Amino acid sequence: MTSKATINRLATGVPGLDEVLGGGLPEFSFNLIAGTPGSGKTTLSHQIMFALATAERPAIYFTVLGEPPLKMLRYQQQFDYFDAEAINQRVRFVSLSEDTMTGDLDRVLKRIVDEVTAHSPGLVFVDSFRSVVFASENGSNGKTSLQLFVQQLGMLMTSWQATTFLVGEYFNETDANPVFTVADGLIWLRQSVQRNSMVRKMEIMKMRGQSSLPGLHTFRIDKAGVRVFAPARVVSASGAGPHLPGARALMGVPALDEMLGGGLPRGYSLLVAGPSGSGKSILASAFLAEGVRCGETGVLAAFEQHPNRARNPVLVDLIARGQVGLIDSREPDLSIDEIVLLILTEVRRLKATRVVLDSLSGFELSLAPTFQTDFRESLLRLVTALASAGVTLLMTSELEDRYTDLRFSPYGAAFLTDAIIVQRYIEVESRLLRVIAVVKVRASDHSSDLRLYSIGEDGIRIGEMLPEQEGLLGGRPTRKPRPAPPARDVEAEGH
Amino acid sequence: MPVESHQSRPWPAPLADRVAGDASAEQIAGAIVAIWQEMDQSLNPIIGHRGVAALFNRSLHLSAAAYPWLTIGHQGATTAIDPSALQAVLARQDAAEAARGGIALFQQFRELLASLVGAPLTDRLLRSVWARSAGASPVQDTTS
8 A cells, every 4th residue: 555645736728838847737736936027927827727726626816916906807808718707706816905015914924814714725826926025125024024924825825735826026046035945836937038039938947746847948928828838859759650651751753762762761851952943842842742642641831931932833732632731830939849849730630741841041030039049959859859750851951052162051950860962053065954962861872873953844853964074063064084095194194 | 808898788777676766865875885885895805995996986087977966086096985975975966866876886887897807707796796786687697
C-alpha cells in the first residue's frame, strides 16, 4: 500500500499551458502569476478561473486596487472564455479596494479569510499585489508589514483546500521575496520588445512536484484568450509519425529522382538553393503534386515576400481540393514554436507526409526580430521538430548568384539539412542557361552531375551535362581546350 | 460576448411589485430607497462602495435633466450617498412624480452599468434585486 499523497493535476483550459507546466496545475497548489503591466496576468487568471470553476469547485476572485473591477469585467467579457452566467454562481468577484485603501493589511487579510471561510471555494485568486505594496508604503506600516502580509496570506492559502493564485505586478524576480519561497508555482509573464515588435513570453520559474519545461515560452493573446506555444520538441513528440509509403519520396521530376539516387529518402530535409527565378517554387510544387499523385497529402508553409503574386495553378488546385494544406500566416511577430505548432497541427489534420517551406528568406522576415538574431538555432528547432514528426521536408532558399564562391544558403543552414540541391545561372554562347546539381544526400549515393535544365509548361525538365565546358560554377564557362600535341608540352616545360 | 451599449429588453418593474397603485409619495420613496439599497448590496462586493457611489451619482446627474428635483448627489463624488437624502427628496414630490423619477433613476443606472459591462452581465448582477421584487413573475433568464 502506498502512503504517498496523490496530487491531482487540473487541466487549465489554456492551450499549451498544461504541457509547459509539466502536465497541468497541481490541485491545492499556491501559485504566483507575476509580470509587468499589460503582460496578460489578469487574462491568464480569468481564463484559468472560467475553465476550472464548477458548482462543486467554485472560485472567488478578489480584486485589490489594481484594476477597477468594473473595467476588468468590461474588458474580460470580450474574451470567448468569459461567461456572464457563471458570475455569482460558480465565480464570485469580491472587491477589496476599500479595505486596501485604508492601508490596514490585517483588515484585508481578514476580509479574504472571512470570504473563504464563508464560501469554501476550490479556487482563489487575489489580483493584484503590487498595489498592496503601494498602499502599505503610503501608510505607516512599512514594507516589512507587507512582506509579512504576503507571507501570511501565502501560508493561509496553502492551508485551504483550494488551488490559489496570487496575481501581481511583481517586484524584481531577483528580489529574495519570501513569498517566492512559500509559493508552489511561479509563473512569470514577460513582454520582449525589440524594434517595433513585441513578443509575449512565459516562464515557469517553479512548479513543485513536477518537471515543468524550462526556458521562455512564447504565447499570444487573442479573442480566445491566452495560447501558449509549447516547445517544438514537446509538440512533435506527442504525435506519431505518419505512415510512410516507400522508402523514398519522389520529387515529380524523374531525372532529378535519378540524380538523388532514387528520390529523396523519407524523413529527410532538403534544401533547394538558387537565385531568383531559378524555379525553386516550381520544384517545390512538383514535390507536393507528386505526393498527391502517390496518394499522400502535403502542407505548404508559404512565407512569400510578395503575398499577392499568383501561385502555381497546379498548387492552387491541390490546395482547393484539400490535398495540400496551406499555412499562410500573416500574424506579425511569429515565434518559431508558433510556426512549428501551426505546421504540425496542419500535418496532423491532413496526415501529411510532405512539408514545403517556401522560402527561408520570407520565413526569416516573418519571425519577430528577437528570434531573427538566432535564426540558425530557430531553424534547427524547426527541422528537428518536423523530422521527429516523420515528415519529408523541402525548404527553398533564395541565393544570390556569386560566382566567386559556392554557397548553399545565406544562413549557414546547409549543415542542418540532409540533402541539398543547388541551382545556378550560367552564360553559354550569349545565352543564360540554368544548371542543377545534387550537392549532398546524407548516407546515400547520388549523382555528381551538373545538368542543364529548363522550365516549361510542364515544369522542370532536366537536360544534358555540358562535358565540353568547364568553369560552370564560375558562371562564365569556357570551352575546354583540345588536348595539345605532347611534343609541344614537353617543349613548353623545357622553357 | 461583446458589450452592448444599449439594450432594448424591458426593465423589470421592481417598483410596481412593491407598492400598491394608490401608494403615497412616502411609501413610494421608501420602496425606491429599499430597492436602491438592495442594488447597492448586490454590487458592493464586486465593484466596491466607491464604484457603486460613482455610478449612482452619475445616474442622479443624468436623471436630473428630466427630473431637476433629483439634483442631490454631486457628480464625481466617490463617497457613499446618503439614502435619507434621496428618501426626503422623493417624499417631497407627489406620488406619481416620485414613482416616475425613481424609475427613471433606476433605468439610468442600469443603462450606465450596461454601457460599461454589457446588458447580460448587468442583469446577472442585479438579478437578485428583481427576483426579490418580482414575486409571482420571476425574471426570465434571457442571457443564455
